[in-house]
Amino acid sequence: MPIPLPEALYTAAQVRELDRRAIEDQGIPGYTLMGRAGAAALERLQRQWPQAGTLAIYCGPGNNGGDGYVLARLAHEAGLSVQVVAATDPARLRGEAALAWQDWHALGQPLSTPETALDGADVIVDALLGTGLTRAVEGDLARLIHRINQTPTPVLALDIPSGLNGDTGAVMGAVIEADVTLSFIGLKLGLMTGAGPACRGALFLDELEVPASVFDALPPAARRFWPHGSRAFPPRPRDAHKGHCGHVLVIGGGQGMPGAARLAAEAAARTGAGLVSLATHPDHAAFIPLARPELMCHGIHCPDDLKGLLARADVVAMGPGLGTGDWGQRLWAYLGDWHGPIVVDADALNLLAAAPQYREDWILTPHPGEAGRLLGCDTPTIQVDRPGAAAAITRRYGGVCVLKGAGSLIQDAAGLWLCDTGNPGMASGGMGDVLTGIIAGLLAQGLPVDDTLAASAALGCWVHGAAADRAARSGERGLLASDVLCHLPEVINS
Structure with a gap:
C-alpha cells in the first residue's frame, strides 16, 4: 500500500x-x-x-x-x-x-x-x-x-x-x-x-x-528534512529576554542596493533573533529604520566601522546587496578575521569564488548560477548533477552548502539533506535574501537543538519554503519575498 x-x-x-x-x-x-x-x-x-x-x-x-x-x-x-x-x-x-x-x-x-x-x-x-x-x-x-x-x-x-x-x-x-x-x-x-x-x-x-x-x-x-516536534522550536523559557535569543549582524546593502540587506535583516528578526543589526552603506542607513524601526542600522564608511558590531554579534549574514566593488571587497576581506558562524550569500559568494578560501564555520547559500562560479563551470553543468555540485562545494570551501532550487540540497561533511517545501512562486527577487536572514536567525537562537550548522541550514530552508507555501495560498504568480516575512512567525510557532 x-x-x-x-x-x-x-x-x-x-x-x-x-x-x-x-x-x-x-x-x-x-x-x-x-x-x-x-x-x-x-x-x-x-x-x-x-x-x-x-x-x-x-x-x-x-x-x-x-x-x-x-x-x-x-x-x-x-x-x-x-x-x-x-x-x-x-x-x-x-x-x-x-x-x-x-x-x-x-x-x-x-x-x-x-x-x-x-x-x-x-x-x-x-x-x-x-x-x-x-x-x-x-x-x-x-x-x-x-x-x-x-x-x-x-x-x-x-x-x-x-x-x-x-x-x-x-x-x-x-x-x-x-x-x-x-x-x-x-x-x-x-x-x-x-x-x-x-x-x-x-x-x-x-x-x-x-x-x-x-x-x-x-x-x-540523503534524507528529506522534516522538523521533529519541540526539538525544532522548543517553547521559550518564561523568563527569556532578548539577550537569550541571539544577535544577528547583517552586512550588505551597498550603495543603491538597500533592499536585499533589509529583507535579510527583517527575516532574522521575524524568525526570532533577539537583536538584529544591519551594517550597510551610509547613503541609506538612516532610511531603513523608518520602515522597520526594530532594526539597528549602522552606516559603514570603512571596514574598521565593523569592529564593534562584530564584537557583539553571535552570527553574521554577509552578502545581500553587498556589491563586488571596492566597498564590498574591503568589508568581505575584513570579515576573514572574525571567528564565528557566517551565512554567506549573493555578492559575498561571488567574492569568495574570485578568491577561494576554506573554513568550517560558514554556510554557503548559492543558487545554481553562483554555484557555477564557485566551481568554475556554468549553470547547466550544476543542474546536471546537483548533489555532486553541492558535495564539491563543501569539499572545496568547507562548512555547509545550501544549493537552492527545486528540492534545495543541504550538504556538509556528514551527509546530504533535501528540503521539499516551497513553490514556483518563489522564483522572484529577494527570496534568497530572506532565506539568508532566516538561517542566521535560527543560528543565533541555537535552533534546532541539534546545534549543527547543517541542521540550522536545513531547518531554515524548511521554514522558508513552508512560509512561502502559506503566502502562496492566494496564488503563486506575483508572490514577493516580503510576502513571506509575515508568515514566518506562523510557521515557527505552529
Missing part, C-alpha cells in the same frame, strides 16, 4: 541493492515483487482516475517494462480495455520482465502501435525506461516521449518518469511529463530535486512489502 513519503532518499543503485536483498536475503521472488508493483499501479490508477476505462501502456526493455506488462494483465482481468505498446522486441526480454510478458501474451491480446494506442486512451502508463537509463534518450523513443507529452491524456509513470535521472533529477535528452508517479521500494533522490518535481507530478511510494530490516541495513544517500 502507498505510504506517506519517507525521509530516506536513495540512488538508483541503492534501490537495486534493496531489491536484491529482498530477493536473496529475504527470499521474496523477484516476480512476486513485480506482481506487487503491478497491483499497486492498478490500485493507484483506479484511485486517481476512477472513471478510466481504456489504458495505453508503453512497456520498455527492462523490469520497468515488466511492471507495465503485469499492470496490463491485471487491468485486463479487472475488465479495463488495455492497449499495450512494446517499445522493444519482447523476445529480447530477460528474467522477470520476460515472465511478465509471457503472462500478458498468454491472454491472446495483440500489441498496439505507438500512435494507435493513444487514440481513445483515458490514461497513459509510462513503463518505458525506469532507473536503468545510462545515456540520453534520442531517436524514435525521444519522439515517442514528445508525442505522449503533447497529448492531453493524463500520464501515470511507474517508478520514475522515463528520461529522468534517478540520482540527480537531470533530464537525459527527453523526459515524460507525468501527472502522477508511483515509485517502488525506495524513494529516488532524482524525483525530489532538479527537474524531478516538475516531471513527476503527484508522487506516491509503495515499498512492495519489503521488510524494514532490508532498509535498516543500507544508509540512504
Whole structure:
C-alpha cells in the first residue's frame, strides 16, 4: 500500500541493492515483487482516475517494462480495455520482465502501435525506461516521449518518469511529463530535486512489502528534512529576554542596493533573533529604520566601522546587496578575521569564488548560477548533477552548502539533506535574501537543538519554503519575498 513519503532518499543503485536483498536475503521472488508493483499501479490508477476505462501502456526493455506488462494483465482481468505498446522486441526480454510478458501474451491480446494506442486512451502508463537509463534518450523513443507529452491524456509513470535521472533529477535528452508517479521500494533522490518535481507530478511510494530490516541495513544517500516536534522550536523559557535569543549582524546593502540587506535583516528578526543589526552603506542607513524601526542600522564608511558590531554579534549574514566593488571587497576581506558562524550569500559568494578560501564555520547559500562560479563551470553543468555540485562545494570551501532550487540540497561533511517545501512562486527577487536572514536567525537562537550548522541550514530552508507555501495560498504568480516575512512567525510557532 502507498505510504506517506519517507525521509530516506536513495540512488538508483541503492534501490537495486534493496531489491536484491529482498530477493536473496529475504527470499521474496523477484516476480512476486513485480506482481506487487503491478497491483499497486492498478490500485493507484483506479484511485486517481476512477472513471478510466481504456489504458495505453508503453512497456520498455527492462523490469520497468515488466511492471507495465503485469499492470496490463491485471487491468485486463479487472475488465479495463488495455492497449499495450512494446517499445522493444519482447523476445529480447530477460528474467522477470520476460515472465511478465509471457503472462500478458498468454491472454491472446495483440500489441498496439505507438500512435494507435493513444487514440481513445483515458490514461497513459509510462513503463518505458525506469532507473536503468545510462545515456540520453534520442531517436524514435525521444519522439515517442514528445508525442505522449503533447497529448492531453493524463500520464501515470511507474517508478520514475522515463528520461529522468534517478540520482540527480537531470533530464537525459527527453523526459515524460507525468501527472502522477508511483515509485517502488525506495524513494529516488532524482524525483525530489532538479527537474524531478516538475516531471513527476503527484508522487506516491509503495515499498512492495519489503521488510524494514532490508532498509535498516543500507544508509540512504540523503534524507528529506522534516522538523521533529519541540526539538525544532522548543517553547521559550518564561523568563527569556532578548539577550537569550541571539544577535544577528547583517552586512550588505551597498550603495543603491538597500533592499536585499533589509529583507535579510527583517527575516532574522521575524524568525526570532533577539537583536538584529544591519551594517550597510551610509547613503541609506538612516532610511531603513523608518520602515522597520526594530532594526539597528549602522552606516559603514570603512571596514574598521565593523569592529564593534562584530564584537557583539553571535552570527553574521554577509552578502545581500553587498556589491563586488571596492566597498564590498574591503568589508568581505575584513570579515576573514572574525571567528564565528557566517551565512554567506549573493555578492559575498561571488567574492569568495574570485578568491577561494576554506573554513568550517560558514554556510554557503548559492543558487545554481553562483554555484557555477564557485566551481568554475556554468549553470547547466550544476543542474546536471546537483548533489555532486553541492558535495564539491563543501569539499572545496568547507562548512555547509545550501544549493537552492527545486528540492534545495543541504550538504556538509556528514551527509546530504533535501528540503521539499516551497513553490514556483518563489522564483522572484529577494527570496534568497530572506532565506539568508532566516538561517542566521535560527543560528543565533541555537535552533534546532541539534546545534549543527547543517541542521540550522536545513531547518531554515524548511521554514522558508513552508512560509512561502502559506503566502502562496492566494496564488503563486506575483508572490514577493516580503510576502513571506509575515508568515514566518506562523510557521515557527505552529
